[in-house]
Amino acid sequence: MCLNKLISLFFFSFFMTKDNxxxxxxxxxxxxxxxxxxxxIMIPYIICVAVQTDRxxxxxxxxxxxxxxxxxxxLRKQSSRTNDILSATRMVSDQTCVTFHLxxxxxxxxxxxxxxxxxxxxxxxxxxQAVYIGSVCTxxxxxxxxxxxxxxxxxxxxxxRDSYINIIKNNIIKGTEQNFVKxxxxxxxxxxxxxxxxxxxxxxxxxxxxxxxxxxHTAKDMGQRERLTQxxxxxxxxxxxxxx
Ligand SMILES: [Zn+2]
Numbered sequence: 001m002c003l004n005k006l007i008s009l010f011f012f013s014f015f016m017t018k019d020n021x022x023x024x025x026x027x028x029x030x031x032x033x034x035x036x037x038x039x040x041i042m043i044p045y046i047i048c049v050a051v052q053t054d055r056x057x058x059x060x061x062x063x064x065x066x067x068x069x070x071x072x073x074x075l076r077k078q079s080s081r082t083n084d085i086l087s088a089t090r091m092v093s094d095q096t097c098v099t100f101h102l103x104x105x106x107x108x109x110x111x112x113x114x115x116x117x118x119x120x121x122x123x124x125x126x127x128x129q130a131v132y133i134g135s136v137c138t139x140x141x142x143x144x145x146x147x148x149x150x151x152x153x154x155x156x157x158x159x160x161r162d163s164y165i166n167i168i169k170n171n172i173i174k175g176t177e178q179n180f181v182k183x184x185x186x187x188x189x190x191x192x193x194x195x196x197x198x199x200x201x202x203x204x205x206x207x208x209x210x211x212x213x214x215x216x217h218t219a220k221d222m223g224q225r226e227r228l229t230q231x232x233x234x235x236x237x238x239x240x241x242x243x244x
Contacts (some may be wrong), residue, residue, distance in 0.1 A: 023224030031230065038180035060123040061151045061239055062184040068103035069110040075133060078114075085112050085133065088142035095233045110149055118149035144197050147232065151239055155192070155199040156213060157183045166214045173207040178211070180205075188238045194219035203211045 069089070075081045089100040103109040108126050115132030118141045131145050156165060159182050167180050179200075193199065194215050201223020202211040215222055228236075237244045 003236055005173040016234060062098075062108075062124045065097050065099060065112060065240055065242075067098065067100050068108070069112065070103045071112045072114060074114040075112055078135070081133065084137075084139045085142055087139045088146055091139070091143040091228055092146050092150075092236065095228060096236045096240065098240050100238060110146075113132045118142065118145050120145040122148050122153055129171040138225055140197060140227070143228065147198055147228075147236070152198055152235065152238060153183050153185070154179075155194075155196040155214050157181060158187055158192060159184060160187070160192060164194060164216055165219075166216065168210070168212050168214060171210045171212045172204050173205050188235050189239065190231050190235045193229055195221040195224060195229050196232050197225060197228050198232065199223060 001011040006154075007184075036081050069085075071082055071085060075085070093099045100110075108124070109128065109129050111128050112131050115134045116136075117132065117134045119132040121129055129149065129150055133142060133145070137145075142244065155161075156167075157180070161182065163169075169177065169180075172180060186239070194217075199222055200213055202213055203209060204212055206212050234244065236242070
């Protein structure tokens with residue numbers, strides 16, 4: 001599927017490194033107000049690419065802590081997907097004041113839909129807001145997308161990232177450099193976190209198997225998709241004023 005009506009997807013998906021480790025990089029969608037200007041390119045291993053404008057590291061937040069969701073019929077047919085989505089929502093709700101509940105009549109809601117990869121808009125869009133969930137998306141990947149939907153960009157795109165990581169541009173797949181562009185915005189004074197569930201791993205978008213991100217200091221679990229870190233939890237609590 002190519003999401004050709006949506007502007008500025010950055011990223012993708014799914015490629016193999018030399019050691020055959022699979023990496024899943026998320027696609028982030030910006031607000032759909034500029035749909036008509038969208039340009040989509042097809043390249044190998046990557047589903048769709050378009051250019052994203054520079055935006056804040058933190059996007060608009062939901063006007064509520066209780067976020068309604070729907071799971072598409074197609075996803076509900078796939079036995080484990082509903083459980084995985086619910087597990088991902090619990091990763092967020094168990095440790096913050098943000099909760100998720102099945103939509104009844106609410107106008108604004110997250111809508112989990114089937115897709116080849118994982119992707120989400122960044123922040124509150126309003127209305128039927130899609131979160132795309134592919135068969136390759138783990139529970140951690142889905143939690144990563146939920147943090148995008150709550151308003152967060154990737155951790156490695158922070159303006160202060162050069163104090164913590166080096167981006168090796170020569171190793172990045174041509175045409176995907178947008179995924180590494182810094183973004184101005186409010187970091188909520190939360191320290192940089194290489195272990196964040198929103199941080200890319202060492203070889204994401206590598207054209208040759210060599211690193212695209214090299215940490216400057218010891219960086220345990222960079223690119224992990226197993227858990228929200230304490231700093232991930234803190235940033236959600238701060239953004240949604242959970243009372244830290
Ligand atoms: Zn992402």
